[in-house]
Amino acid sequence: MPVLHLSGFRKFQLLVAALMLSASLNGQHLKLWYNKPAVKWTDALPIGNGRLGAMIFAGPAQDRIQFNEETLWTGEPRTYSREGASAYLPKIRQLLFEGKQDEAEKLAAEKFMGTMSGEGNKEAWFREMRAMKGLSANPATISYDDSKWKDMPVPVSEGWEAAGWQGLDGAVWLRTTFELPEKWTGRNLIIDLGKIRDQDFTYVNGELIGSMDDAGAGRKYTIKASNVRKGKNYIAVQVLNYYDKGGLVGYKDVSRKLLVYPEGEAESTGIPLNGNWKYLVQNDEPPAVPRFQADYQPFGDVVLAFQGHEKTENYKRELDLQNAVARTTYKINGTTFTREYFASQPNQVIVIHIKADKPRSVSFEAALSSPHKNSAVQKIDDHTLALSLKVRNGALRGESYLRVVSLKGKVSVTGDKVNVSGADQVTLYLSAGTNYRRYNDVSGDPAAVCKNALTSVAAKDYESIKDAHIKEYQKYFNTFSVGFGPDLKTDVSTDKRLEEFASSADPAFAALYIQYGRYLLISSSRPGTRPANLQGIWNDLLTPPWGSKYTTNINLEMNYWPSEILNLSPMAGPLFDMIDELRETGSTTARMHYNAPGWVLHHNTDLWRGTAPINASNHGIWVSGAAWLCHHLWEHYVFTQDKEFLKNRAYPVMRDAALFFNTFLIRDPKTGWLISTPSNSPEQGGLVAGPAMDHQIIRDLFKNCIEAASILQTDKSFADTLQRKYKDIAPNQVGKYGQLQEWLEDEDDTTNKHRHVSHLWAVYPGNEINWETSSVLMKAARQSLIYRGDAATGWSLGWKINLWSRFREGDHAFNLVKMLISPAEKGGAGSYTNLFDAHPPFQIDGNFGGAAGIAEMLLQSQNGVIDLLPALPSALPDGEIKGICARGGFELNFSWKSGRLQYAEIISKAGNDCSVRYGDKNVNFKTTKGGKYRLNGALVKF
Numbered sequence: 053m054p055v056l057h058l059s060g061f062r063k064f065q066l067l068v069a070a071l072m073l074s075a076s077l078n079g080q081h082l083k084l085w086y087n088k089p090a091v092k093w094t095d096a097l098p099i100g101n102g103r104l105g106a107m108i109f110a111g112p113a114q115d116r117i118q119f120n121e122e123t124l125w126t127g128e129p130r131t132y133s134r135e136g137a138s139a140y141l142p143k144i145r146q147l148l149f150e151g152k153q154d155e156a157e158k159l160a161a162e163k164f165m166g167t168m169s170g171e172g173n174k175e176a177w178f179r180e181m182r183a184m185k186g187l188s189a190n191p192a193t194i195s196y197d198d199s200k201w202k203d204m205p206v207p208v209s210e211g212w213e214a215a216g217w218q219g220l221d222g223a224v225w226l227r228t229t230f231e232l233p234e235k236w237t238g239r240n241l242i243i244d245l246g247k248i249r250d251q252d253f254t255y256v257n258g259e260l261i262g263s264m265d266d267a268g269a270g271r272k273y274t275i276k277a278s279n280v281r282k283g284k285n286y287i288a289v290q291v292l293n294y295y296d297k298g299g300l301v302g303y304k305d306v307s308r309k310l311l312v313y314p315e316g317e318a319e320s321t322g323i324p325l326n327g328n329w330k331y332l333v334q335n336d337e338p339p340a341v342p343r344f345q346a347d348y349q350p351f352g353d354v355v356l357a358f359q360g361h362e363k364t365e366n367y368k369r370e371l372d373l374q375n376a377v378a379r380t381t382y383k384i385n386g387t388t389f390t391r392e393y394f395a396s397q398p399n400q401v402i403v404i405h406i407k408a409d410k411p412r413s414v415s416f417e418a419a420l421s422s423p424h425k426n427s428a429v430q431k432i433d434d435h436t437l438a439l440s441l442k443v444r445n446g447a448l449r450g451e452s453y454l455r456v457v458s459l460k461g462k463v464s465v466t467g468d469k470v471n472v473s474g475a476d477q478v479t480l481y482l483s484a485g486t487n488y489r490r491y492n493d494v495s496g497d498p499a500a501v502c503k504n505a506l507t508s509v510a511a512k513d514y515e516s517i518k519d520a521h522i523k524e525y526q527k528y529f530n531t532f533s534v535g536f537g538p539d540l541k542t543d544v545s546t547d548k549r550l551e552e553f554a555s556s557a558d559p560a561f562a563a564l565y566i567q568y569g570r571y572l573l574i575s576s577s578r579p580g581t582r583p584a585n586l587q588g589i590w591n592d593l594l595t596p597p598w599g600s601k602y603t604t605n606i607n608l609e610m611n612y613w614p615s616e617i618l619n620l621s622p623m624a625g626p627l628f629d630m631i632d633e634l635r636e637t638g639s640t641t642a643r644m645h646y647n648a649p650g651w652v653l654h655h656n657t658d659l660w661r662g663t664a665p666i667n668a669s670n671h672g673i674w675v676s677g678a679a680w681l682c683h684h685l686w687e688h689y690v691f692t693q694d695k696e697f698l699k700n701r702a703y704p705v706m707r708d709a710a711l712f713f714n715t716f717l718i719r720d721p722k723t724g725w726l727i728s729t730p731s732n733s734p735e736q737g738g739l740v741a742g743p744a745m746d747h748q749i750i751r752d753l754f755k756n757c758i759e760a761a762s763i764l765q766t767d768k769s770f771a772d773t774l775q776r777k778y779k780d781i782a783p784n785q786v787g788k789y790g791q792l793q794e795w796l797e798d799e800d801d802t803t804n805k806h807r808h809v810s811h812l813w814a815v816y817p818g819n820e821i822n823w824e825t826s827s828v829l830m831k832a833a834r835q836s837l838i839y840r841g842d843a844a845t846g847w848s849l850g851w852k853i854n855l856w857s858r859f860r861e862g863d864h865a866f867n868l869v870k871m872l873i874s875p876a877e878k879g880g881a882g883s884y885t886n887l888f889d890a891h892p893p894f895q896i897d898g899n900f901g902g903a904a905g906i907a908e909m910l911l912q913s914q915n916g917v918i919d920l921l922p923a924l925p926s927a928l929p930d931g932e933i934k935g936i937c938a939r940g941g942f943e944l945n946f947s948w949k950s951g952r953l954q955y956a957e958i959i960s961k962a963g964n965d966c967s968v969r970y971g972d973k974n975v976n977f978k979t980t981k982g983g984k985y986r987l988n989g990a991l992v993k994f
Contacts, residue, residue: 094884102578105589127346128447166664172339211297218423344666348600532935569903613904650712653677693941693962742796850901866925913938
């Protein structure tokens with residue numbers, strides 16, 4: 053291309069224009085804010101320091117701070133792998149080759165899945181509950197006196213735990229009545245109670261009319277006419293629930309009522325049974341249920357009660373992403389009250405600071421509690437409470453200390469509460485710890501963790517603790533900034549902006565969403581902590597969705613998609629630490645299940661680093677988790693060019709994963725290709741031979757190992773072996789519908805709208821399929837995504853945004869951004885009021901996938917080229933970004949206006965050759981380490 057020579061004045065003009073645009077974008081509104089307190093958990097605002105997390109409700113009269121500690125899980129150290137499973141591997145493969153999928157899955161379910169945790173004596177407990185143990189009379193009878201029972205709304209669509217009855221597993225009785233219409237006299241009736249979790253014994257007027265042990269089945273029982281009374285009729289249901297969502301949950305369609313109606317007539321003639329039923333807990337200590345893996349647990353709650361604060365003026369709550377501080381302000385009778393909350397990493401405490409602008413105005417009561425049944429609160433001293441707990445059916449114990457420090461006023465501890473009266477300012481310090489030390493070591497001292505944290509703040513004032521927190525946080529957060537034009541809606545609350553985003557122009561809200569994703573990653577994955585799980589570090593349920601574990605067939609990996617491109621490399625450290633531990637446990641699984649060297653990881657893991665296949669054999673036997681995690685190790689090297697990391701950390705782990713597949717891959721008897729089997733294409737299609745996703749990930753692993761060995765000048769023989777096998781792995785194929793095949797056979801269904809798009813892994817996050825080297829496959833992958841459709845769960849939208857960005861179709865990608873940033877309360881995927889991603893329910897991966905996806909529209913760096921604005925949507929015509937990272941060891945600042953690049957500054961962190969593309973323009977130049985290179989919109993240096 054011809055070289056453009058710019059005059060000094062023209063260079064000056066360009067520089068001034070860039071600086072003016074930068075000035076207009078500085079001071080971006082980096083706050084989530086609301087003019088009303090949180091009601092639901094997904095309204096509350098999250099804070100975290102990687103180890104401790106909290107959700108801030110910010111009610112004026114009653115403020116709830118629900119908190120977590122990252123290592124509080126169910127379960128205990130144990131071996132998850134099944135000794136002798138490998139003996140059944142040849143037979144399972146044979147059955148799959150013969151097309152006998154059902155038989156293969158049955159054999160795998162019986163002989164190949166991982167081991168489960170111990171089981172309690174279910175039969176004995178069941179007999180006792182049916183014999184009415186613990187009751188003075190039979191609640192099924194008409195004459196039973198339930199006047200002292202409490203009320204529960206029925207149905208509870210998400211289970212009674214989600215409705216406020218934490219830990220209510222066990223045997224629970226529920227009772228209600230209905231009045232018989234005279235015209236129904238002498239007729240059989242139908243009672244429809246919807247679904248009940250898990251087993252019910254349903255009585256009417258003392259007679260057992262039905263029982264089922266099936267959480268997924270609706271209950272419709274016949275009440276014989278001889279059992280129906282004139283006037284009032286009594287319904288009693290004994291529910292036996294061992295864990296998870298219990299109770300009368302009704303129907304997924306919450307508009308459907310529980311009913312009683314005459315047999316043979318329409319349901320519309322019935323009497324609704326929805327409403328408050330009486331309930332009594334017969335026994336809340338059911339026997340332990342065998343589990344493949346453990347669940348992440350909530351720790352406790354701090355509740356602050358302020359008398360006389362019910363009616364307020366000028367209420368506002370906010371989360372400042374710039375400082376990682378939540379704040380609540382309001383006015384009562386001319387006095388302004390302010391509360392600040394943050395999770396300090398330097399001091400390992402959650403801090404709550406309360407002040408008023410008039411002296412002696414701060415008075416409240418603070419209570420410390422936990423949803424765990426085995427918990428207790430005690431006084432430590434006149435300023436401190438301690439909460440002790442033990443997880444049910446697990447090895448972990450926890451301690452939490454709450455210390456209250458006041459400026460003036462009086463502080464006293466009575467029972468399980470701290471009372472404060474007449475203070476100017478009050479600071480609460482909340483610490484928490486468990487006895488967890490490592491996945492195979494629970495010898496820690498949780499009380500010592502708390503004491504050390506409180507000691508660290510003892511001689512410091514609030515402002516110095518806050519300053520240290522902000523300084524530590526900002527060293528990560530301030531590495532990156534983004535703006536999409538001036539923020540014109542700073543006066544609109546976040547919940548309103550969420551409602552309006554999809555239908556109005558609000559590009560600044562997309563920039564805020566990116567920064568919120570970065571905030572969440574910093575808050576849930578600091579160096580030295582455990583990695584972010586399905587819910588980051590925030591969870592309020594004893595039985596959270598999917599255990600709030602680490603799902604490794606997309607969700608865990610998606611959590612870390614922003615880490616490199618959005619300049620948060622240190623946040624990936626916890627993931628790498630986990631990979632090191634999984635390598636240890638995964639080597640046992642490789643040996644026991646596959647008689648193979650190296651290490652393997654299936655589709656889920658937990659705090660105890662389980663790597664064996666879990667759940668059902670039709671989706672639990674998926675072998676590519678380790679290889680996918682190795683992709684993150686390689687990406688970290690490619691972005692940072694850190695050869696010491698590659699040599700000492702990444703390559704040994706990658707090599708061991710490749711060792712496994714070197715043994716695991718076998719010849720397909722029909723094609724002669726090397727294939728992966730048994731496995732599946734997550735999480736559909738059942739157990740198969742040769743899913744495309746496996747082969748894409750394995751090729752990626754082999755290719756990266758080969759390149760790493762070359763860079764490090766090591767393992768040439770092993771690299772040569774991988775190179776030979778690489779060429780024989782079953783290739784990507786285009787099917788009869790023009791689609792990229794998901795399986796070895798051409799069996800794709802164009803009407804399939806499944807949330808997983810696994811066979812597009814090679815487009816993103818991989819790069820085997822791209823426009824430059826494999827355009828035919830790229831077109832087929834695009835066709836597959838069109839067939840799959842746009843509608844999806846929250847995290848799936850995040851993946852699709854990245855895919856459409858790789859297809860360089862920014863407007864299509866941004867349409868999915870609008871779907872992701874839309875109110876989940878209206879039904880389906882989107883975002884909750886606090887911008888948490890909705891699967892639904894809450895999963896944090898969509899936040900991270902969405903943030904990475906918007907970045908992918910603005911910069912891509914695969915194939916050795918830095919591609920500027922490759923998928924810029926028309927909705928983002930103006931913008932500036934600073935600190936975005938590219939592969940090859942580069943950091944960039946650039947801006948655009950009216951959809952056209954204005955300038956780009958490239959900082960070379962490794963001194964590599966640089967290739968930059970913008971539209972049809974391309975420039976190549978050499979760099980020196982630490983050098984800065986400025987290009988104008990025509991990619992000419994200035």
